[in-house]
Amino acid sequence: MSSTYTHQLYTCVNDLPQKWDHVSESCIFLQSNYLGVLEKSSPANMQCTFVGVFEKDELIATALFQEIDLALLTTFGDRDHFLLTRLRNFLFRQYASKLLLVGNNMLSGQNAYACLPGTNEEKVLETIKNICDTWPNKPHLTIFKDFTQDQTKPFNTAKFSSDYPFSSQPNMIFEIKSNWKREDDYVLDLTKKYRDQFKRCRKKGSSLRNQELSLEEIIQNEEILYSLYLHVAINSPFNTFILPFNHFSIFKKQLGSDFILRGYYENEKLVGFTSVIRHGKELETYFLGYDVSIQREKMLYLNMLYDLIDCGIVQGFERIIFGRTALEIKSSVGAEAVPLKGIMRHSFGVIHTNLSWIFPLLEPKAKWIQRHPFKD
Incomplete structure (x- = not known):
């Protein structure tokens, strides 16, 4: 019978377990020096929580959660026609302004979690998903962000089967x-x-x-x-x-x-x-x-x-x-x-079931041409 994974939440680097950096060795952005930057100098609309996942008493995985309140910003950018920008900003404020991200919105790539070698990643992710599902400050959107195609394989479990998969701008x-x-x-x-x-x-x-x-x-x-x-x-x-x-x-x-x-x-x-x-x-x-x-x-x-x-x-x-x-x-x-993928869940059931056509409206596809500067 497999053992149960437990977790602990931290907001202060000094409280992290002694082996935190060893478990996070593969990702500098989950190590204590960088997490100290987030603790001391995060954006005003962002709150960071550091997550430790344990098997019995052993720390086996680390993760970063970021709560982001977009309603505190004066603008989300002006990449559309004036009326489309106003509509997009209204929709964001009303239905997508409170975000819970598993990952780092200040960087690109998989900086969401790290595991000890040999750890059951599917079970770690299910544990992290359970934390999201019971998060006290109920967000509009819960998002796991910035994974390559290969990195999405541990998400292929029943726990994530009803979440909406999406593609973001490439890295x-x-x-x-x-x-x-x-x-x-x-x-x-x-x-x-x-x-x-x-x-x-x-x-x-x-x-x-x-x-x-x-x-x-x-x-x-x-x-x-x-x-x-x-x-x-x-x-x-x-x-x-x-x-x-x-x-x-x-x-x-x-x-x-x-x-x-x-x-x-x-x-x-x-x-x-x-x-x-x-x-x-x-x-x-x-x-x-x-x-x-x-x-x-x-x-x-x-x-x-x-x-x-x-x-x-x-x-x-x-x-x-x-x-x-x-x-x-x-x-x-x-x-x-390099294409990046993620998964998300909206707290409103009606919106969640319609994310397949709502998301492209809020995140229009960038129009650009891939250049090829090298010989051959």
């Missing part, structure tokens, strides 16, 4: 070839059209200077960094949160050298930044910001993407996780789209 993944040792090797593998794009971009951005910022430099420049981030965030197609003012300095304090924030300067004025996280053999892009007044002239965003590729090559990473925004321009530098 853009850049694979670094083993024979690339420097940026020139990457450029040589591009077709003429995209080599010309690279050269034109680098020429336009030749006056830009970039450097990695230390914790002290991040703190000194926090106000301008935040204003650069905020401009990009509030003009994005869809918002579910806004980072707090001190988020980047807290991130640097918590992760140290695993968090890299690089500032871009024009005539010694800070005009943009990128941030990335070292995650094993992967380089995970995080938030960025830029001065819109020079973005087009200097091709700043595209220069940032090329610099991230250069960083990944030189530092020996195997891939770069570019996330799910600006899909077409990321594909033009060589990133490939």
Whole structure:
């Protein structure tokens, strides 16, 4: 007879079991240093809970829950016609504003849970689903997010059979070839059209200077960094949160050298930044910001993407996780789209049974063209 799994909920990193990071070894975003970022610097409309799953007294799995209240935002973005935007915002506020996410809405990919090797994942997920079903602050929507096709296999149980499966925008993944040792090797593998794009971009951005910022430099420049981030965030197609003012300095304090924030300067004025996280053999892009007044002239965003590729090559990473925004321009530098899937349940039965046609209205499909910049 199999033993029963139990669980414990935590909101403070200091209360986590001693073996938490060992169980979460496969995912830096479930380890205590990163969870400390969420504890100290989550968006105002987000509450994070850390979940431990136990077999008898042994911790065998960890998970992240995020409660998000979209009603606290002034806008969800303006990607549709004015009337469609107003209708979508109304529907969100009334019927989809209170979310319970199993996963991390600030990142792309499977950062929802981690298990010890050999653990029964189906049983872990059923335990997590039971927690969701009895969650005290009843959400409109309960969502398990960002799984590849293979990662959805443990969900094929009776416990999830009536939940609605959905596809979200893909994760853009850049694979670094083993024979690339420097940026020139990457450029040589591009077709003429995209080599010309690279050269034109680098020429336009030749006056830009970039450097990695230390914790002290991040703190000194926090106000301008935040204003650069905020401009990009509030003009994005869809918002579910806004980072707090001190988020980047807290991130640097918590992760140290695993968090890299690089500032871009024009005539010694800070005009943009990128941030990335070292995650094993992967380089995970995080938030960025830029001065819109020079973005087009200097091709700043595209220069940032090329610099991230250069960083990944030189530092020996195997891939770069570019996330799910600006899909077409990321594909033009060589990133490939990896489909992501999830499952959801609405608390209103009538809405839940009609999610198959309601969800596409609230989450319209992005229109973009996958570019193919490499030879052959």
